[in-house]
Amino acid sequence: MTDRISFHDFSGAAPIPAELLRRTESDLTPYLERVAPIIERVRQEGDDALRHFARQFDKVTQPDLALKVTEAEIDAAMEAMDPEILDSMRYAIANIRRFHEAQKPEESWMIEVRPGIWAGDRTIPIESVACYVPRGKGCFPSVVAMTAIPGMVAGVQRLVIITPPAPDGSVDAGTLAAARLIGVTDIYKSGGAQAVAAIAYGTQTIPACDKIVGPGSPYVVAAKRLLSDRLDPGVPAGPSESIILTDDSVDPVLAALDLIIESEHGPDSSAWLVTSSRRVAEGVMEALPLHWAAMEPGRAAFSRAVLCGAHGGVLLTDTMEAAIAFTNAYAPEHLEILTADPMADLGRIRHAGEVLLGSSTPVTLGNYVLGPNAVLPTNRAARTHSPLSVHDFTKRMSFARVAQNAYPEAARHAERLAQYEQFPGHARAVSTARPQPTPGSDHMPLPGANMPTS
Numbered sequence: 186m187t188d189r190i191s192f193h194d195f196s197g198a199a200p201i202p203a204e205l206l207r208r209t210e211s212d213l214t215p216y217l218e219r220v221a222p223i224i225e226r227v228r229q230e231g232d233d234a235l236r237h238f239a240r241q242f243d244k245v246t247q248p249d250l251a252l253k254v255t256e257a258e259i260d261a262a263m264e265a266m267d268p269e270i271l272d273s274m275r276y277a278i279a280n281i282r283r284f285h286e287a288q289k290p291e292e293s294w295m296i297e298v299r300p301g302i303w304a305g306d307r308t309i310p311i312e313s314v315a316c317y318v319p320r321g322k323g324c325f326p327s328v329v330a331m332t333a334i335p336g337m338v339a340g341v342q343r344l345v346i347i348t349p350p351a352p353d354g355s356v357d358a359g360t361l362a363a364a365r366l367i368g369v370t371d372i373y374k375s376g377g378a379q380a381v382a383a384i385a386y387g388t389q390t391i392p393a394c395d396k397i398v399g400p401g402s403p404y405v406v407a408a409k410r411l412l413s414d415r416l417d418p419g420v421p422a423g424p425s426e427s428i429i430l431t432d433d434s435v436d437p438v439l440a441a442l443d444l445i446i447e448s449e450h451g452p453d454s455s456a457w458l459v460t461s462s463r464r465v466a467e468g469v470m471e472a473l474p475l476h477w478a479a480m481e482p483g484r485a486a487f488s489r490a491v492l493c494g495a496h497g498g499v500l501l502t503d504t505m506e507a508a509i510a511f512t513n514a515y516a517p518e519h520l521e522i523l524t525a526d527p528m529a530d531l532g533r534i535r536h537a538g539e540v541l542l543g544s545s546t547p548v549t550l551g552n553y554v555l556g557p558n559a560v561l562p563t564n565r566a567a568r569t570h571s572p573l574s575v576h577d578f579t580k581r582m583s584f585a586r587v588a589q590n591a592y593p594e595a596a597r598h599a600e601r602l603a604q605y606e607q608f609p610g611h612a613r614a615v616s617t618a619r620p621q622p623t624p625g626s627d628h629m630p631l632p633g634a635n636m637p638t639s
């Protein structure tokens with residue numbers, strides 16, 4: 186089989202070709218059509234529909250799959266795990282927890298906007314959130330850590346995990362072990378669109394939640410979109426994608442190694458080498474087949490499909506400015522900068538889910554152990570969205586209180602504005618004298634005092 190790696194020349198003087206910015210999820214139409222009846226069946230039939238789709242899509246052989254993972258299954262998973270893997274999980278969990286604890290916002294803040302006008306925000310955990318952990322073209326204990334840890338740090342009351350079952354009805358042992366190490370106990374067996382529908386509507390076994398987070402295949406992305414009026418769909422995280430951005434300073438063999446990282450997730454992923462160096466472009470194309478030859482054949486085939494297809498390959502630009510302009514237009518999920526001065530180039534990047542700097546910070550480290558979240562916006566959503574974080578598991582509620590001496594001036598201005606907008610009820614409420622001072626209204630306690638958060 187010949188490996189014809191996709192190669193494109195790009196001059197900064199020309200407009201960026203739209204097809205180079207596309208991903209698998211750019212056109213969800215076929216997936217939306219496919220998942221709509223799945224969602225409807227789950228809404229109507231609940232658990233029975235989940236069992237039906239587990240048989241159809243996950244090839245589960247049991248007719249009466251138990252949808253909730255038992256304590257005994259989690260115990261058995263812990264027993265089955267290699268202690269060295271558990272050790273690495275603990276290392277990753279500690280780093281991820283540390284990062285997200287530092288990210289946690291204050292419980293409340295307040296300022297005196299003008300003398301006697303106090304206002305602030307309270308941060309409140311979302312009550313119930315489901316973490317979707319994929320299992321189609323791989324298993325993802327790392328996604329348990331990336332989704333559940335910020336939820337625990339935020340203080341979500343009901344945090345559940347939902348993940349596809351294997352054909353024998355089990356859940357990946359690493360996924361269960363990660364949940365045990367983090368402290369999540371409610372785990373359900375369902376995947377794809379049917380899992381998203383179960384979380385949106387609730388079933389006999391699975392509780393409905395306010396929000397779902399976590400990445401997934403285009404079926405998951407499509408279901409989240411169709412259910413977004415019932416369920417907060419969280420950071421839009423679909424098939425993995427990356428750009429490796431280089432100048433002439435990098436070893437092409439190393440750049441090729443890092444280009445393969447995200448391309449091995451599946452044929453629906455996207456991965457580009459964007460470089461201003463012909464030497465690097467040619468060297469990477471030479472090195473890729475050698476790396477593929479050293480890989481497990483299935484994953485090598487996924488990588489080849491991406492890098493020889495429409496959503497990946499090598500892009501040679503005439504200048505570094507053009508390489509950076511393309512990168513910003515593409516807004517990749519993961520960006521690795523392999524240039525002579527990556528920190529300086531970081532300042533030129535405006536749109537990327539995460540940026541990994543320098544040759545000793547490959548995407549793999551970001552995926553697993555550094556601390557920042559690896560559930561990141563895909564499909565150009567990094568233009569307006571951020572990595573999954575503690576903030577995705579909380580909401581803010583604003584509050585204000587006006588002291589008696591500040592009331593007349595505020596009321597006068599509000600009355601005028603209400604009259605302009607022709608709301609007489611609003612205007613009368615503040616033009617009428619308020620003789621009774623509200624008890625204690627001239628004193629505001631410090632933020633947080635007497636403020637329960639749940």
Ligand SMILES: NC(=O)c1ccc[n+]([C@@H]2O[C@H](COP(=O)([O-])OP(=O)(O)OC[C@H]3O[C@@H](n4cnc5c(N)ncnc54)[C@H](O)[C@@H]3O)[C@@H](O)[C@H]2O)c1
Pocket residue numbers: 219242243318319320321322323325328349375376377378379400401402403404405422423424425450451453454518559560561562563
């Ligand atoms: N953005 C991120 O942060 C991030 C992190 C990890 C993984 N990912 C991505 O998540 C994705 C996970 O996808 P996956 O496929 O491995 O797992 P998945 O769990 O998302 O998908 C598997 C499910 O898809 C459903 N499905 C499969 N074929 C179907 C069909 N023909 N019709 C309807 N439903 C069908 C099944 O219900 C199955 O349970 C990958 O693309 C990976 O790149 C992204």
Ligand SMILES: N[C@H](CO)Cc1c[nH]c[nH+]1
Pocket residue numbers: 325327328424425426447518552559560561
């Ligand atoms: N690259 C994924 C996010 O796009 C995260 C991951 C987990 N495991 C391997 N990779």
Ligand SMILES: [Zn+2]
Pocket residue numbers: 425446447450552
């Ligand atoms: Zn990855």
